[in-house]
Amino acid sequence: MTALVEVQDVRKVYRQGGEAITPLDGVDLRIAPHEFVSLMGASGTGKSTLLNLIAGIDRPDSGNILIGGTNITQLSRTRLAAWRARNIGYIFQTHNLIPVLTAYENIELPLLLLPLDRSERRRRVQIALEAVGLTDRAHHYPRQLSGGQEQRVGIGRAIVADPTVVVADEPTGNLDDDTSEQILRLLSGLNQQLGTTLLLATHDTTAAAMAARQMRLDHGKLTPLADGTRAATTADRSPTPQPAPRRTDD
DSSP, rough: OSSEEEEEEEEEEEEEETEEEHHHHHHHEETTTEEEEEEEOTTTHHHHHHHHHHHHSSSOEOOOOOOOTEGGGSSOOHHHHHHHHHHHHEEOOOOOTTTOOOOHHHHHHGGGGSSSOOHHHHHHHHHHHHTTTTTGGGOGGGGOOOOHHHHHHHHHHHTTTTOOOEEEEEETSSOOOOOOOHHHHHHHHHHHHHOEEEEEEOOOHHHHHHHEEEEEEETTTTEESSSOOOOHHHHHHHHOOOOOOOOOOO
């Protein structure tokens, strides 16, 4: 397969006191454009570490990470920050919304790092709000939203800049079962209708099964599981987001 994301023999070591902790020990991963991959593993097995490396938030101790042909492990800190703003959407477990900003303003935040005028930012935010089903909540503050709506704002923020890759770190971990299902259907819909390349880290087998391909991280090693197969009923229930905003600043 043609890889959009290539993780090559990546190793990451942390120090706790005098002990070396190695969450990633020679990890290889290839993700094709428009692919939805889930990453399973118990808490503390290194899922978040791998997502942070792919997102350019952290650096490996050895190995290479290429996104769209760019070796991000060789970028300077300044160039990496600029690259991350254009290429990565991050969905957090705890939403990480700014409480004094409205849903609209939280979603708009990543666009402030790009050379876009106000009208283009407005256009992209409106598309993102429609994609996550929150046009009627655009001017609500996080305290006025449910947990599921807050997570939808977080998803809108992750996709608004039309990133190369979206990474999601336990995005349903703090939600009830019904809300979790809605968020998973939304993510699946973004992948199927908009072609969003998505890497989902989770310990939930139901969430992992939404992906076309499932991987497991354990003892620093990444191994494939049987290919996930989306049930037709799940695909049928997926929302139909509006077309994603395309970059006009290239």
